[in-house]
Amino acid sequence: MLPFSRITIIGLGLIGSSVARAIRANMPDVRITGYDADSGVRESARGLNFCDDVADNAGTAAIDADLVLLAVPVGAMGDVATSFAADLPVDAIVSDVGSCKQSVFDALAKALPGATIIPAHPVAGTEKSGPESGFASLFEGRWCILTPPDDAPEVAVERLKTFWQRLGADVEIMDARHHDMVLAVTSHLPHLIAYTIVGTADDLEDVTQSEVIKYSAGGFRDFTRIAASDPVMWRDVFLSNKDAVLEMLQRFSEDLTALQRAIRYDKGDELEALFSRTRDIRRSILEQGQDDDAPDFGRKH
Amino acid sequence: MLPFSRITIIGLGLIGSSVARAIRANMPDVRITGYDADSGVRESARGLNFCDDVADNAGTAAIDADLVLLAVPVGAMGDVATSFAADLPVDAIVSDVGSCKQSVFDALAKALPGATIIPAHPVAGTEKSGPESGFASLFEGRWCILTPPDDAPEVAVERLKTFWQRLGADVEIMDARHHDMVLAVTSHLPHLIAYTIVGTADDLEDVTQSEVIKYSAGGFRDFTRIAASDPVMWRDVFLSNKDAVLEMLQRFSEDLTALQRAIRYDKGDELEALFSRTRDIRRSILEQGQDDDAPDFGRKH
Numbered sequence: 398m399l400p401f402s403r404i405t406i407i408g409l410g411l412i413g414s415s416v417a418r419a420i421r422a423n424m425p426d427v428r429i430t431g432y433d434a435d436s437g438v439r440e441s442a443r444g445l446n447f448c449d450d451v452a453d454n455a456g457t458a459a460i461d462a463d464l465v466l467l468a469v470p471v472g473a474m475g476d477v478a479t480s481f482a483a484d485l486p487v488d489a490i491v492s493d494v495g496s497c498k499q500s501v502f503d504a505l506a507k508a509l510p511g512a513t514i515i516p517a518h519p520v521a522g523t524e525k526s527g528p529e530s531g532f533a534s535l536f537e538g539r540w541c542i543l544t545p546p547d548d549a550p551e552v553a554v555e556r557l558k559t560f561w562q563r564l565g566a567d568v569e570i571m572d573a574r575h576h577d578m579v580l581a582v583t584s585h586l587p588h589l590i591a592y593t594i595v596g597t598a599d600d601l602e603d604v605t606q607s608e609v610i611k612y613s614a615g616g617f618r619d620f621t622r623i624a625a626s627d628p629v630m631w632r633d634v635f636l637s638n639k640d641a642v643l644e645m646l647q648r649f650s651e652d653l654t655a656l657q658r659a660i661r662y663d664k665g666d667e668l669e670a671l672f673s674r675t676r677d678i679r680r681s682i683l684e685q686g687q688d689d690d691a692p693d694f695g696r697k698h
Numbered sequence: 699m700l701p702f703s704r705i706t707i708i709g710l711g712l713i714g715s716s717v718a719r720a721i722r723a724n725m726p727d728v729r730i731t732g733y734d735a736d737s738g739v740r741e742s743a744r745g746l747n748f749c750d751d752v753a754d755n756a757g758t759a760a761i762d763a764d765l766v767l768l769a770v771p772v773g774a775m776g777d778v779a780t781s782f783a784a785d786l787p788v789d790a791i792v793s794d795v796g797s798c799k800q801s802v803f804d805a806l807a808k809a810l811p812g813a814t815i816i817p818a819h820p821v822a823g824t825e826k827s828g829p830e831s832g833f834a835s836l837f838e839g840r841w842c843i844l845t846p847p848d849d850a851p852e853v854a855v856e857r858l859k860t861f862w863q864r865l866g867a868d869v870e871i872m873d874a875r876h877h878d879m880v881l882a883v884t885s886h887l888p889h890l891i892a893y894t895i896v897g898t899a900d901d902l903e904d905v906t907q908s909e910v911i912k913y914s915a916g917g918f919r920d921f922t923r924i925a926a927s928d929p930v931m932w933r934d935v936f937l938s939n940k941d942a943v944l945e946m947l948q949r950f951s952e953d954l955t956a957l958q959r960a961i962r963y964d965k966g967d968e969l970e971a972l973f974s975r976t977r978d979i980r981r982s983i984l985e986q987g988q989d990d991d992a993p994d995f996g997r998k999h
Binding site for chain 1: 773797821822823824825826831840841843870876879880881883884885886887888889890891892893894895896897898899900901902904905907909910911912913914915916917918919920921922923924925926927929930932933934936937940943944946947949950951953954955957958961962964966969970972973974975976977979980981982983986988989990993994995996997998
């Protein structure tokens, strides 16, 4: 049994196009309609042929869907939903793939009063953007978190859960605010720090940019991967999950200050104790299959 | 012409054992003697057979070398050098592979008065430790920075340069203090930040450690790789390159505070401008062959 038979994806970048490709790979009988606000992206999507149809406006795309999936920057969710509100079938489920959930739910609920809205977040991605960057296996073995509101119909939640499982994901149900706190530390704070350190390095006067690039294999290059992620998407994430992000930033800054002090006053034992503890966390991530064990991320040597 | 014919490596962990393996692979006629202060590591090294001989003390190891290469934590360099000072051949060159250079030179010069000391730093490594983690191709296409003192014999510098080139590295000559500043930003600061954020995540009350691990694919896992690096080695690096590290930390903290403020006051344009700039730096690193272009570091999907 297919959980949905006519799926509309709005936003055909890395994630939207990967969902389409994963549906094709795992549920080939599902009819996929796509739409993107950018006409160039629509053109690329037609050429790449991962949708059965690419519509020229959001209303036309949504009109016969049983699932409408929004894969646009979280700050754009409300406006996009408004653009197809009049055409949304009454029994359709509306979901999304955004990286913060409470603000997205609020925006969708306001734009689509009475609709069945079940926000979701597949914790997967790469630093690449655009429809040509997607691939069908992106969600395999990754977690997808659903954050249904308390009054969401159970059968709708089950259908969406089955959908993500069919794409290879493990599904977890979570409260939206808790999701936003968890992702603030596992995803938003890392991105913010990566963006910052890359900017800091770029601003130095005594060390040239070419030196930073040449010697980046000493550790810096690890940070540049996520600092190459989509700027608009991440701008929206930080502004939409402001409270949790600022809370995590505050904690991180305090910890960094403590470490700075340990260095200044030669407290080698404190440093070594922290550095030993952090090794164990890496080990757990490897054990749970959330990263590769190959040295250096498996880069070629 | 071989730059050296009898090389002694002191410290047989990831880097020391990789140097031995790379010598075997690229200059098979060179006789390699190894020594490590840890008897278990000496035993492993004998089993792994990447040295012609593993000596049981540093003096015996150094006694007939024309190059003595120290691959121990930077805080241990002085003591290790003292331990073989009486046995060092008068025409031998002493070098090292440490991640900071001025403090290492000072320690070696004090322990080995009159010796020819040319510090070096191959900017290469992985997050793994120990003699079983080394491999021969570790230095291929990576930079090795030599920081000879002003009065170093030119011919000695040339020999060491040739040595590293034969292992596949590109060699750069640099002032020791400038090296320490460059590496503070490209390597030491990234490690410090990675250790901090992994510690911050581990200390949360509202988000469990198991949640941090489960959802680490959102970005956090990138930071855990270098936070799994050798604790003693890194403790020593931060304490030995204190001034440059504290300077970079200060700059980073200021930049992070500015970003925090931009989020608090909804300055989306500032965020987007920074995030676009950092993309270009990633692009340059890829163009210069210092990282792989495969999405997600080429992790399996």
